[in-house]
Amino acid sequence: GHPAAGRIALSVNGQIRQEGDLADQIWPVPDIVATLSRFVALAPGDLIFTGTPEGVGAIVKGDKLDGEIVGIGTLRTRIV
Structure with a gap:
């Protein structure tokens, strides 16, 4: 299933730049996926x-x- 809560974060060069929780979103993750899936x-x-x-x-x-x-999981990238 889809997580209803959990820390989400973005670090730039090892320093936290953004941090939040999935529970703080206006719409739950399953609703976002279901709605978007109707179009793509x-x-x-x-x-x-x-x-x-x-x-x-x-x-x-x-x-x-x-x-x-x-x-x-974690997604890592470097700006080139």
Whole structure:
């Protein structure tokens, strides 16, 4: 199933930039997936961007980003 709660975070170069909890979203994860699935075919590995907690800031070439949903996994990338 889909998690109803859990820490979500984004670190830039090892420093937490954004942090929140899935429970704080306006709509639960299953509702978001169900609604979006009516319009597009979703596949494993797809990312759904729903908004952002405070902490938005610029990133630059060379920055290393780690996005995490506790219990789900971490996505790592470097800006080139």
